[in-house]
Amino acid sequence: NDTAQPTVPAQRDVGALTQRGNAELQRGRETGDPAHYERAEAAFRQALSRDRRDVDATVGLGTLAMNRHHFRTALRYAKAAHDLAPALVRPYPVLVDAQIELGRYTQAGRTLQRMVDLRPDLASYARVSFYRELHGDLDGAASAIRLAISAGGDVPENVAYVQSLLGHVEAVRGRRAAARDAYETALAGVDRYVPALVGLARLDAGAGRLETAVHQMRDVVRRQPLPEHVVALAELEALAGHAQLARRRFDAQRRTMSTTGSDEDVGLALLEADHGNPRRAVAVGHRAWRAAPSVHSADALGWALTRAGRPADGLRWGRRALKLGSRDPAFLARAGLSAAAAGREATARRYLRRSIARDPRFSAVWAPRVRNALRDLS
Structure with missing residues (x-):
């Protein structure tokens, strides 16, 4: 009989491809090298070409889209994966993340509750922490991230990630020593772990140790030259006297x-507002809002409008950024500075005082601007 027989079981082949894609995704998270994401995409697409209903490959493409800030695409893949296997928890992290980044907070809260009910683990508790932080519940955010740490995980980078999230939450709470402890614990688990190094650099910069912070951020940029890291380094270099x-x-x-198109529009709007062309910042901010109407894009657009000479409009968007109850000191600072520029002195004092209430040294960039504005208002 000359009838051809398959030599490799198709499902085993698909599983190997999705495992390869997930491994490349993890390496991309750890290094920031986009080449890993390209290889992950190739593996996931090859898997789907052999089995278009494979849930893991579909979730993988959704995760990849999130990492690239393609939030609507991520949501589409997550929904497709959920439709393929409604009882599985695997699509839920991408579903929650995409809904949050697209500003669909009520929907995200419901999805997140289902995720916790299905599997109360590191991934779900970390998202509970972020969701609570967005809504101004910092104590609840800290409690949730500690549950995530207690839940543990098989991947050291994931555990270091949630330790770094704890450092971030503690810093926003004004607990600088606790934040430093959390970042150092993350580094003990994963040497030179970038999110922890960034957190320590921010703490050092806020405390006036600018050259130490610059040195740390240069190390970060060598490891992961992501836009937010390069901008943070440049801001510290400017403060440290390295203006050129x-x-x-x-x-x-x-x-x-x-x-990069709309991928980095929130960051680009803030960058253009303070270090480029404020009018262009407004256009980029509007584009960011259309692509993902979140509190982060509202904040960026508000500050762009203020820097472009439209502080009343900027204040309106700044308030929109605070609509969930966020206690993000940078959001409060920019809203307060917008209010001051718009002549709304009482509103300005309220926001500015709140921005430094927990930590007067929350940012080497923004805290001095807040103090100067409050002095002018007095």
Whole structure:
């Protein structure tokens, strides 16, 4: 009989491809190298070409889209995966993340509750923490992230990630020593772990140790030259007196981020507002809001409008950024500075005082601007 027989079981082949894709995704998270994401995408698409109903490959493409800030695409893949296997928890992390980034907070809350009910683990508790932080419940956010840490995980990078999230939450709460402990615990688990290094650099910068912070951020940028890291480094270099170097970085980053389309629009709007063309920042901010109408895009658009000479409009958007009850000190600072520029002195004092109430040194960039504005208002 000359009838051809399959030599490799198709499902085993698909499983190997999705495992390869997930491994590349993890390496991309750890290194920031987009080449890993490209290889992950190729593996997931090859898996789907052999089994278009494979849930793991569909979730993988959704996770990849989230990492690239393609939030609507991520949501589409997550919904497709959920439709394929409604009882599985695997699509839920992407569903929750995409709904949050798209500003669908009520929907995200319901999805997140289902995720916790299905599997109360590191991934679900970490998202509960972020959701509570968005709504201003910092104590609840800290409690949830501690549950995530207690739940543990098989991947050291994931555990270091939630330790770094604890550091972030403690910093926002004004508990600088606890934040430092959390970041150092993350580094003990994963040497030179970038989110923890960034957190320590922010703490050092806020405490006035600018050269130490610059050194740390240069190490970060060598490891992961992501836009937010390069901009943070340039801001610290400017504060530390390296003005020409900072300007070159700002200009280069504006060009780089402009070529990525809408992927980095929130960051680009803030960058253009303070270190580029404020009128262009407004256009980019509007584009960011249309793509993902979240509190983060509202904050960026509000600040762009203020810097472009439209502080009353900026304040309106700044208030929208605070609509969930966020206690993010940078959001409060920008809303307060917008109010001051708009002549709304009582509103300005309220927001500005709230921004430094928990930690007067929350940011080497924004805290001095807040103090100067409050002095002018007095």
